[in-house]
Amino acid sequence: MKILQFFLFFFFSFFLLGTLVSAATVGMGVRWYKESAIVNEGTQACIEYGLYNPEPWDVPVYGYLEATGDLAKIYIKTEPTLIPVNTSSKEAIAKTICFDIPKTYEENCVLGLFCERECQESEIAYENYVRLRGEVIGRYTYDATAFGGGTGSATGTSVAIPLELAISCQPQERNKPVFYGTIGILIIAIALIIWLLTRRSKKKRY
Amino acid sequence: MNTKTFGAVLGVLIITTACLAFMSTMSSFTSAANVTEQNTSSDANVSYYVAIGMSTELMNGIHFGNVEPDSTENNASQNFNASSMTEYWIAVSPDGNTAVNISIKDNAVLTSSLDTIPNTGYYYNASETNDGDNPFVASTAMTTSYVQAIADVSNGTNAYFRFWLDVPASTAAGNYNNTVFFQAIKAV
Numbered sequence: 001m002k003i004l005q006f007f008l009f010f011f012f013s014f015f016l017l018g019t020l021v022s023a024a025t026v027g028m029g030v031r032w033y034k035e036s037a038i039v040n041e042g043t044q045a046c047i048e049y050g051l052y053n054p055e056p057w058d059v060p061v062y063g064y065l066e067a068t069g070d071l072a073k074i075y076i077k078t079e080p081t082l083i084p085v086n087t088s089s090k091e092a093i094a095k096t097i098c099f100d101i102p103k104t105y106e107e108n109c110v111l112g113l114f115c116e117r118e119c120q121e122s123e124i125a126y127e128n129y130v131r132l133r134g135e136v137i138g139r140y141t142y143d144a145t146a147f148g149g150g151t152g153s154a155t156g157t158s159v160a161i162p163l164e165l166a167i168s169c170q171p172q173e174r175n176k177p178v179f180y181g182t183i184g185i186l187i188i189a190i191a192l193i194i195w196l197l198t199r200r201s202k203k204k205r206y
Numbered sequence: 207m208n209t210k211t212f213g214a215v216l217g218v219l220i221i222t223t224a225c226l227a228f229m230s231t232m233s234s235f236t237s238a239a240n241v242t243e244q245n246t247s248s249d250a251n252v253s254y255y256v257a258i259g260m261s262t263e264l265m266n267g268i269h270f271g272n273v274e275p276d277s278t279e280n281n282a283s284q285n286f287n288a289s290s291m292t293e294y295w296i297a298v299s300p301d302g303n304t305a306v307n308i309s310i311k312d313n314a315v316l317t318s319s320l321d322t323i324p325n326t327g328y329y330y331n332a333s334e335t336n337d338g339d340n341p342f343v344a345s346t347a348m349t350t351s352y353v354q355a356i357a358d359v360s361n362g363t364n365a366y367f368r369f370w371l372d373v374p375a376s377t378a379a380g381n382y383n384n385t386v387f388f389q390a391i392k393a394v
Binding site for chain 2: 024025026027028029030031032033050052053054055057088089092135137144150151152153154155156157158159160161162184188
């Protein structure tokens with residue numbers, strides 16, 4: 001009798017497990033808090049998103065963020081993060097995507113070191129900021145069995161969120177103390193050289 | 207120019223440079239106006255959240271099984287179940303706060319080593335209804351760029367898909383594979 005119970009237990013366990021595995025569903029959600037941002041050139045700007053994996057989906061996923069459009073070349077790739085099953089939107093796991101904002105506006109530089117930027121009136125107006133447009137894509141991977149035999153397609157899903165980064169023009173003055181200090185040191189150095197040369201030629205004459 | 211004169215000129219130059227540096231430092235100092243003002247902060251955070259997932263059969267892939275050369279509109283294996291309903295759908299989770307548009311693309315044409323089946327014969331159709339007639343006939347060919355398949359799918363509902371494949375007469379024997387992607391974007 002006990003042997004029969006033992007076999008029945010295992011039979012139903014495997015049956016239940018098999019049903020659950022074959023009925024698995026997978027997906028991921030993205031929560032976002034902004035679709036545009038004002039950023040400074042030459043800096044790294046980061047935007048936070050939330051990744052979640054709500055019921056009834058029952059496969060843990062590894063979520064990550066990518067960018068398209070103008071943002072594709074400047075986003076910094078990150079490692080996927082485990083998003084466990086039953087992670088609701090309220091418990092979304094924070095995931096940040098960062099962008100290397102390029103130098104955009106012209107600078108006037110002396111000796112290639114001492115730079116200043118005078119933002120034009122038109123560049124200071126928000127509506128005239130240089131803009132980078134694209135989408136942030138929430139994707140995921142999961143431990144899946146390989147695509148079976150025969151002709152057909154593997155599948156995947158993602159969520160796309162529009163994002164516009166407006167690069168502000170920041171007026172920048174030359175660092176005057178360093179600038180004048182450097183000129184002073186240069187003048188002193190030149191003067192010393194001239195003085196030394198003059199002294200040497202005088203000594204030769206006598 | 208004797209040494210004394212030169213020394214004097216040098217001294218003047220040094221003092222001038224030091225003065226310029228000091229003045230420019232001073233110029234960065236500003237005096238605050240004596241203004242009395244009361245203020246308080248004010249903020250509002252608006253966020254959206256969307257989740258999409260695949261049905262079990264879609265997660266397992268879109269299979270056409272064994273198909274004959276020179277055949278048209280071959281049904282994907284789960285286009286019609288015993289109840290004449292499709293088993294392929296994208297679920298828009300109830301844990302979301304906006305409707306979405308769903309777009310579709312593939313990463314490349316169906317490929318087997320050096321041989322391919324063109325996207326012009328890989329069709330799909332989408333619907334919010336799932337029965338024998340919906341999604342209806344093979345209407346839109348797959349492309350390698352996202353194309354909107356269905357608009358304004360509410361959270362808590364599904365977008366149902368069917369897929370068909372034309373196999374040209376000259377197609378070489380082989381298993382032809384690629385990857386199909388579904389993407390959700392907030393409906394405007």
